[in-house]
Amino acid sequence: MFTNPEQFASATKALFEFQLETFNTLTNKAVQGVEQVVALNMATAKSGVEDTLATGKEISQAKDPKAALDLAQAKVQTGVAGSAAYNQQLADIIKDIQTEFTAAADAHMAEAKSNLSALIYDVTKNVRPGSENAVSIVKTAIDNAFNGYEQVTKATRQAVQVLESQIAKAAEQVNQAPAKATKAKK
Numbered sequence: 001m002f003t004n005p006e007q008f009a010s011a012t013k014a015l016f017e018f019q020l021e022t023f024n025t026l027t028n029k030a031v032q033g034v035e036q037v038v039a040l041n042m043a044t045a046k047s048g049v050e051d052t053l054a055t056g057k058e059i060s061q062a063k064d065p066k067a068a069l070d071l072a073q074a075k076v077q078t079g080v081a082g083s084a085a086y087n088q089q090l091a092d093i094i095k096d097i098q099t100e101f102t103a104a105a106d107a108h109m110a111e112a113k114s115n116l117s118a119l120i121y122d123v124t125k126n127v128r129p130g131s132e133n134a135v136s137i138v139k140t141a142i143d144n145a146f147n148g149y150e151q152v153t154k155a156t157r158q159a160v161q162v163l164e165s166q167i168a169k170a171a172e173q174v175n176q177a178p179a180k181a182t183k184a185k186k
């Protein structure tokens with residue numbers, strides 16, 4: 001067992017710092033993913049505005065209403081293709097985020113388990129007879145710290161899953177909008 005309270009405090013501090021490092025790493029991965037999605041959305045919005053202006057100009061220069069209508073319909077098809085490309089890029093970003101997040105979480109989990117095993121070994125290797133209660137208290141404290149780490153990891157994974165589902169819903173709505181517009185025109 002620890003020979004003095006400073007050893008226990010140091011070990012507990014190291015485990016807590018490791019938890020903070022893990023949380024920071026996972027949060028950074030999530031923020032990077034959000035940045036990528038925002039960049040994609042900005043590029044898509046800019047492209048959409050430019051395409052709309054160009055389409056408006058082309059339609060206004062059409063020689064007759066039928067030509068204008070044909071041009072508008074062709075642009076709707078182009079929009080559907082653009083929407084599919086957007087959804088593919090979004091799916092790729094989400095897949096990359098999930099892969100990086102899972103890898104980081106798994107690596108930190110493996111390291112945490114290793115550190116926890118070493119800490120428990122240090123706590124129990126020199127136990128004096130009659131110190132079983134103290135060892136039990138220390139093991140419980142260590143287990144609680146590790147459970148806290150697992151909860152942070154689980155909560156962050158759930159947050160990523162919620163983000164993925166919200167993005168998928170938005171992408172589905174984007175895909176359905178041109179189809180509904182085409183049906184409404186007919």
